[in-house]
Amino acid sequence: MESGYVTVVGAVNVDIVRRPQKPLLMGDSTPGSVSIILGGVSRNIAHNPRHLGVHVRMVTALGGDVYAQKVRE
Numbered sequence: 001m002e003s004g005y006v007t008v009v010g011a012v013n014v015d016i017v018r019r020p021q022k023p024l025l026m027g028d029s030t031p032g033s034v035s036i037i038l039g040g041v042s043r044n045i046a047h048n049p050r051h052l053g054v055h056v057r058m059v060t061a062l063g064g065d066v067y068a069q070k071v072r073e
Contacts, residue, residue: 005055010042012060014067038071 020032062068
C-alpha cells in the first residue's frame with residue numbers, strides 16, 4: 001500500500017473549444033481548430049500537485065466514452 005498521497009473527490013469537466021482561423025460569416029463555413037481541454041475544480045486540484053511530485057488519487061464518476069478515457073489517461 002502506498003503511503004503519503006492526497007485524495008480528491010469531485011467532478012471532472014471536458015471542454016470542447018473551437019477556434020476559428022478567420023472571422024465568422026453567417027451561412028459560410030469557417031475553418032478552424034478544435035481542442036479538448038480537461039478541467040473542473042476537483043480535477044485541477046488533483047492535477048496541479050502532481051507537478052510538485054505529490055501522489056494524488058482522484059475519486060469521480062466516469063462514463064465509458066472517449067472523453068472518460070482521456071480523463072483516465
